[in-house]
Amino acid sequence: MRALAGSTAFAGCTGGLLLRLTAFCVTTLAVLCVAGCGGGSAAVATGPTGPTNPPGGGTPDTGNTATLVVDSGPTGISAGIVNTPYVTVTICAPGTTNCQTIDHVSVDTGSSGFRVLGSVLNSTLANALKIASNTQSQPYYECLQFADGYSWGPVTAADVKIAGETASNLPIHIIGSTQVAVPSGCSGGAGQAENTVNSFGANGILGIAQFQYDCDTYCSTAPAPEGAYYSCTNSTSSGTCTAAVMPLIQQVPNPVFSFPTDNNGTIITLPSLSNAGGANTTGQLIFGIDTQSNNALGNATVLHLDGAGNFTAAVNGGTNLTNGGFIDSGSNAYFFTDMGTTVCTSATAKGFYCPAALQSLQATVSSNGVTATVQFLVQSADVLFAGNNGNNTAFNDLAGPTTIPGGPTNGSTDFFDFGLPFFFGRSVYTAVEGKSTSAGAAVSPFNAFK
Amino acid sequence: MKTPLLLMTTGLLCSRAALATLGGDVTSVESDRVHMKAARLTPSSPSALYTVHEMQTPAGTTVREFANADGIVFAVSWKGPFQPDLRQALGTYFDEYKTAPRARRYGHSHDIVEQPGLVVHSTGHMRSFAGIAYVPQLIPAGMALSQFAERAP
Numbered sequence: 001m002r003a004l005a006g007s008t009a010f011a012g013c014t015g016g017l018l019l020r021l022t023a024f025c026v027t028t029l030a031v032l033c034v035a036g037c038g039g040g041s042a043a044v045a046t047g048p049t050g051p052t053n054p055p056g057g058g059t060p061d062t063g064n065t066a067t068l069v070v071d072s073g074p075t076g077i078s079a080g081i082v083n084t085p086y087v088t089v090t091i092c093a094p095g096t097t098n099c100q101t102i103d104h105v106s107v108d109t110g111s112s113g114f115r116v117l118g119s120v121l122n123s124t125l126a127n128a129l130k131i132a133s134n135t136q137s138q139p140y141y142e143c144l145q146f147a148d149g150y151s152w153g154p155v156t157a158a159d160v161k162i163a164g165e166t167a168s169n170l171p172i173h174i175i176g177s178t179q180v181a182v183p184s185g186c187s188g189g190a191g192q193a194e195n196t197v198n199s200f201g202a203n204g205i206l207g208i209a210q211f212q213y214d215c216d217t218y219c220s221t222a223p224a225p226e227g228a229y230y231s232c233t234n235s236t237s238s239g240t241c242t243a244a245v246m247p248l249i250q251q252v253p254n255p256v257f258s259f260p261t262d263n264n265g266t267i268i269t270l271p272s273l274s275n276a277g278g279a280n281t282t283g284q285l286i287f288g289i290d291t292q293s294n295n296a297l298g299n300a301t302v303l304h305l306d307g308a309g310n311f312t313a314a315v316n317g318g319t320n321l322t323n324g325g326f327i328d329s330g331s332n333a334y335f336f337t338d339m340g341t342t343v344c345t346s347a348t349a350k351g352f353y354c355p356a357a358l359q360s361l362q363a364t365v366s367s368n369g370v371t372a373t374v375q376f377l378v379q380s381a382d383v384l385f386a387g388n389n390g391n392n393t394a395f396n397d398l399a400g401p402t403t404i405p406g407g408p409t410n411g412s413t414d415f416f417d418f419g420l421p422f423f424f425g426r427s428v429y430t431a432v433e434g435k436s437t438s439a440g441a442a443v444s445p446f447n448a449f450k
Numbered sequence: 451m452k453t454p455l456l457l458m459t460t461g462l463l464c465s466r467a468a469l470a471t472l473g474g475d476v477t478s479v480e481s482d483r484v485h486m487k488a489a490r491l492t493p494s495s496p497s498a499l500y501t502v503h504e505m506q507t508p509a510g511t512t513v514r515e516f517a518n519a520d521g522i523v524f525a526v527s528w529k530g531p532f533q534p535d536l537r538q539a540l541g542t543y544f545d546e547y548k549t550a551p552r553a554r555r556y557g558h559s560h561d562i563v564e565q566p567g568l569v570v571h572s573t574g575h576m577r578s579f580a581g582i583a584y585v586p587q588l589i590p591a592g593m594a595l596s597q598f599a600e601r602a603p
Contacts, residue, residue, distance in 0.1 A: 111576040112576060147533075147572045147573050147575070148561035148572065188544070189536060194558075207576075218531060223508050225507075323574075328559050330575075331560060333556065335573065351552075351562045400562075414580075415573050415580065419557065419559070
């Protein structure tokens with residue numbers, strides 16, 4: 001499937017010199033980057049956020065296990081980063097040894113697809129990554145919308161390697177590093193542009209949600225939605241883009257689905273923490289579920305995920321939340337609304353809870369006949385961020401509101417977002433759709449935890 | 451001109467099939483719906499204080515606009531697999547939403563803007579987004595925030 005995607009994507013570039021004279025074929029990521037990355041041939045040279053040793057300084061694993069680190073993020077981040085798990089990923093031009101190792105790629109169970117900031121790619125690799133195109137040789141670009149912003153850039157393909165796993169010729173998204181103006185349908189969908197390492201908070205993102213494709217049939221059938229895939233007239237500043245129907249095989253997929261083995265899901269394990277938090281905490285990202293001796297599902301609580309990726313959830317014995325709950329390593333706190341919990345007012349902790357004392361709360365989660373109670377703690381974010389001279393980056397008791405302060409617990413925007421605090425002291429499983437596990441087909445896809 | 455306020459509002463809505471952006475006049479064109487290529491559902495008036503206009507984008511995202519008795523949209527909420535076109539829905543407030551200061555990075559699944567004249571909460575993940583934006587000063591007197599929150603999609 002990947003080879004097919006590649007041959008489609010690069011069909012316009014295989015015809016030798018004459019074809020290479022077309023605008024598309026001579027367009028490389030490096031060329032695109034001239035304006036946005038500092039100018040000159042060294043425009044995409046590796047900066048201070050370039051390849052380093054694996055986070056945490058550990059020995060690279062050759063099997064199905066990558067080291068996770070929860071630290072203050074890549075070099076060049078101005079905002080304080082907490083509760084964000086990172087791994088190191090190697091990407092190569094397809095089928096070659098033209099590779100680069102990228103540190104501080106955030107691990108996100110709330111989205112699917114591998115994306116890397118174009119500004120961290122060295123020029124040798126950037127030159128070799130060709131932009132995917134449609135049958136008219138028009139380059140494909142993608143707008144990825146998050147709840148907090150959007151990321152814009154070309155679609156290409158690469159071999160993506162992490163631990164001992166490889167997804168070959170995988171469609172990936174290069175964020176930023178383009179002269180093509182962001183379409184209004186992209187920038188209008190979410191708040192802020194997140195096209196730089198600083199605004200994105202990472203050098204890349206490893207989206208390992210349960211979805212195989214990032215857009216699936218929403219984008220593979222007409223009408224093409226705004227805020228997803230676009231075909232552009234060319235890859236220069238004169239290029240204009242329109243929302244495009246994107247065939248599934250050319251969409252940016254969950255890389256795990258494309259591994260030859262260990263491809264039915266992931267496990268994130270992080271250690272228990274004190275209620276004061278920890279600094280530079282490390283854990284593991286394990287590929288596969290019940291495929292090796294280190295990834296058994298065992299007696300984990302299995303929560304089937306609906307088509308939108310949610311399950312049923314309630315807080316402190318209340319009614320079920322309108323939008324349900326989800327487990328998301330890409331969220332840095334428990335986000336939920338609780339009338340009795342005070343919202344912080346300080347500049348550094350705005351958007352989080354600041355109770356006068358440590359609170360013990362519980363959530364009820366259920367799906368497909370399985371119900372479980374999750375006990376959790378909420379400490380004041382002011383206290384947490386001030387502890388250890390402000391050096392702590394991992395907290396099991398950070399929380400914030402997800403809907404209108406003073407509003408009802410069952411309000412319109414109300415989710416229970418089980419962010420990274422939920423992961424500490426647990427193994428959290430994400431089983432991808434369309435693959436089998438010992439839990440059986442009836443509950444696929446699912447999140448599980450123990 | 452002595453028509454009771456509720457009837458007058460309802461009449462205007464019915465005759466113009468009007469929808470507008472946050473802070474905008476509900477008697478203006480259906481710019482939001484047309485821009486988003488959305489289907490409009492029947493407006494409802496859960497109370498004399500406000501009217502709810504609901505539309506659904508082709509991608510399946512439901513957008514609701516809440517108009518006060520003066521016909522001014524004071525809140526917009528959304529829920530669905532994609533974010534709606536907030537530039538259109540927030541109108542003149544969109545730039546403030548984009549540029550408002552954020553405190554600390556929350557990850558990508560959460561965004562809060564709380565300015566004196568604009569509150570926006572946006573939450574969710576791939577395939578499942580929800581949010582609400584409102585102008586505190588335009589909320590009808592006597593209406594609790596919880597009142598429209600409960601009726602948002």
